[in-house]
Amino acid sequence: xxxxxxxxxxxxxxxxxxxxxxxxxxxxxxxxxxxxxxxxxxxxxxxxxxxxxxxxxxxxxxxxxxxxxxxxxxxxxxxxxxxxxxxxxxxxxxxxxxxxxxxxxxxxxxxxxxxxxxxxxxxxxxxxxxxxxxxxxxxxxxxxxxxxxxxxxxxxxxxxxxxxxxxxxxxxxxxxxxxxxxxxxxxxxxxxxxxxxxxxxxxxxxxxxxxxxxxxxxxxxxxxxxxxxxxxxxxxxxxxxxxxxxxxxxxxxxxxxxxxxxxxxxxxxxxxxxxxxxxxxxxxxxxxxxxxxxxxxxxxxxxxxxxxxxxxxxxxxxxxxxxxxxxxxxxxxxxxxxxxxxxxxxxxxxxxxxxxxxxxxxxxxxxxx
Numbered sequence: 001x002x003x004x005x006x007x008x009x010x011x012x013x014x015x016x017x018x019x020x021x022x023x024x025x026x027x028x029x030x031x032x033x034x035x036x037x038x039x040x041x042x043x044x045x046x047x048x049x050x051x052x053x054x055x056x057x058x059x060x061x062x063x064x065x066x067x068x069x070x071x072x073x074x075x076x077x078x079x080x081x082x083x084x085x086x087x088x089x090x091x092x093x094x095x096x097x098x099x100x101x102x103x104x105x106x107x108x109x110x111x112x113x114x115x116x117x118x119x120x121x122x123x124x125x126x127x128x129x130x131x132x133x134x135x136x137x138x139x140x141x142x143x144x145x146x147x148x149x150x151x152x153x154x155x156x157x158x159x160x161x162x163x164x165x166x167x168x169x170x171x172x173x174x175x176x177x178x179x180x181x182x183x184x185x186x187x188x189x190x191x192x193x194x195x196x197x198x199x200x201x202x203x204x205x206x207x208x209x210x211x212x213x214x215x216x217x218x219x220x221x222x223x224x225x226x227x228x229x230x231x232x233x234x235x236x237x238x239x240x241x242x243x244x245x246x247x248x249x250x251x252x253x254x255x256x257x258x259x260x261x262x263x264x265x266x267x268x269x270x271x272x273x274x275x276x277x278x279x280x281x282x283x284x285x286x287x288x289x290x291x292x293x294x295x296x297x298x299x300x301x302x303x304x305x306x307x308x309x310x311x312x313x314x315x316x317x318x319x320x321x322x323x324x325x326x327x328x329x330x331x332x333x334x335x336x337x338x339x340x341x342x343x344x345x346x347x348x349x350x351x352x353x354x355x356x357x358x359x360x361x362x363x364x365x366x367x368x369x
Contacts, residue, residue, distance in 0.1 A: 007128035014118070017329055032327040033354050035345040038165070038195075038307050040229035042281060042348075044264070045274040048230060051267035052260045063259035070262045073269050074237055078209055084239050086248045087257050087265075091194060091223045091236030092119050094248070098219065099123025101247040102157045102188060106130065111150050112159040113142045115166060115336035117192060120159045130154075140167040140301055140309070144179040151183050158183070161192040162206065163199050166336055166343045168303030170199055173206035180216060188244070190219045194236075197227035197275055198282055199304035212239050219244060224261075226306055227275050228268040235261040282306050285346035292356040296363045298342075307345045309333070312363075316342050322362040328355050 017036035024032050071082040078085075088094040096119075103110055104127055112120045114133035124131035132150050137143040142160055151158075163170045171179075180189065191208035199205055208220025219240035225231035235257055268274070286303055293300040293310040300310040312319060316339060320332040333341030344355060 007125055011122060011125045017331060020329070023324065023327070023329060027325060027327070029327045031354075032329065033347065033351045034329045035347050035351060035355055036329045036331045036343075037231075038226060038305070038345045039231050040226060040278055040306070041285075041346060041351065042229060042274070042278050044229040044232075045268040045271040047267040047271040047274070048228065048264040051263045052233070055260055055263045058259065061259065063255050063257065063262060065254050067257050067262050070237075070257070070265050073266045074239075077269055078239065080209060080212065080239055083242050084212060084245060085237065086239070086245050086252075087235065087237045087262075088252070089236075089256050089258075089261075090225065090234040091192070091221045091238065093252075093256060094221055094236055094238045095119050095123060095190075095192075097248050097251050098157070098188075098190060098244075099126065100251050101244070103127040103129040107154055108156045109152060109154045110157040110159070111147055111155060113147070113161070113164065115333075115338060116142075116159065117161045117165045117194075118336075123157070129156075136164070136167065136169075139169065140164075141169040142171050144171055144175050145182075148179055148182040151187060153184075155184075155187050158187060158189045159192065160189065161194070163195045163303070163305040165194070165305065166307070166331065166333065166341075167301055167309045168195075168305040168307060169301060170202060170205060170304045172204040174204055176206045176211075180211070180218070185217065188217045188219060190221060192221045194221065194223045195226055195305035196222050198279060198306055202304055205304075209239060212241070215241075217241065224265050224268055227278050228265075228271075229274070229278070230261070230264055230268060233258075233261045233264055235265050237265075281348075282346050284349075285352055288349075288352050288356065289344055289346070292359060296360060307343055309341055309343050311338075311341050313340060316340055319362055323355075323358055326358045326362065328358050330355075 020032045020034050067087045071085045075082045108129040110124045111132045114135050134147045211218035221238045223236040289308045290300045298310045298312045316332045331343040
């Protein structure tokens with residue numbers, strides 16, 4: 001018998017949405033639209049593509065383990081010292097490492113909203129530590145007062161996805177300020193801002209950077225996967241107290257961010273036009289999908305991300321399966337504890353028109369029977 005830790009065997013591997021080619025093969029379809037993974041429908045930053053092409057011939061050289069140039073570019077953009085910055089193989093890796101440095105025994109506790117980003121769960125499970133899930137409020141937002149009430153002297157870490165995945169909702173700066181004043185100083189709060197670029201113009205939207213500058217025990221996380229369109233090359237970044245950054249550097253792999261990803265990130269930061277177009281396309285997409293859901297009697301939430309979450313008022317699984325058979329990949333909410341909700345990513349105009357047409361077809365009385 002191989003003595004694998006029991007808590008590891010109880011963990012479930014991450015299950016990503018089905019790839020387009022797999023759905024084509026399984027269902028014999030020619031046309032498949034994927035609106036399940038919150039990817040950038042405009043593709044990667046052209047400047048990032050050019051940077052990767054130019055660097056491809058140097059792939060035999062190890063990357064800069066300290067990611068010096070990328071951190072300098074991020075420091076300039078964020079107005080933070082490089083010593084407050086960390087980069088990772090996607091922000092997923094940073095989430096994993098934050099758990100490693102803060103959680104380690106069954107006496108440790110971590111708190112998250114429910115439902116929220118699924119990669120917070122493993123940080124407790126691998127400890128193993130106690131995971132406390134606090135239900136979202138009636139508006140599908142993080143219930144910060146309830147989360148503050150869940151804090152004990154054993155609480156080490158709190159996760160707040162803002163905007164939240166899968167709901168797209170946000171908590172405001174005034175709410176976060178009050179929350180931070182209500183919890184003990186030893187508790188580390190992660191503000192996961194993976195969809196920051198889509199929400200930063202919202203009224204009273206909090207910026208994790210400001211809390212770090214103010215000396216709070218706050219970690220901000222962001223990614224190049226969404227607004228910058230670099231999901232496939234895997235690169236994310238974060239910022240926080242220097243003690244946190246030092247600990248992350250002690251546990252991370254020596255070359256955790258590859259050379260192509262580093263150069264793509266530097267180039268993407270300079271491509272403000274691509275981000276602007278992405279955000280504008282996203283705003284139009286949210287309007288299209290919200291209108292479509294309302295026309296079929298569903299209740300879409302106001303979203304500040306690049307996806308929309310809607311309560312269909314009926315079991316979601318048959319709707320999800322019917323859409324899949326018609327070549328539209330979405331994300332059902334039943335796996336997240338919301339059996340009547342559906343999450344749909346913003347796509348191109350053509351992709352969203354296809355979704356709207358198929359949604360109306362699937363939910364028509366003739367098809368429903």
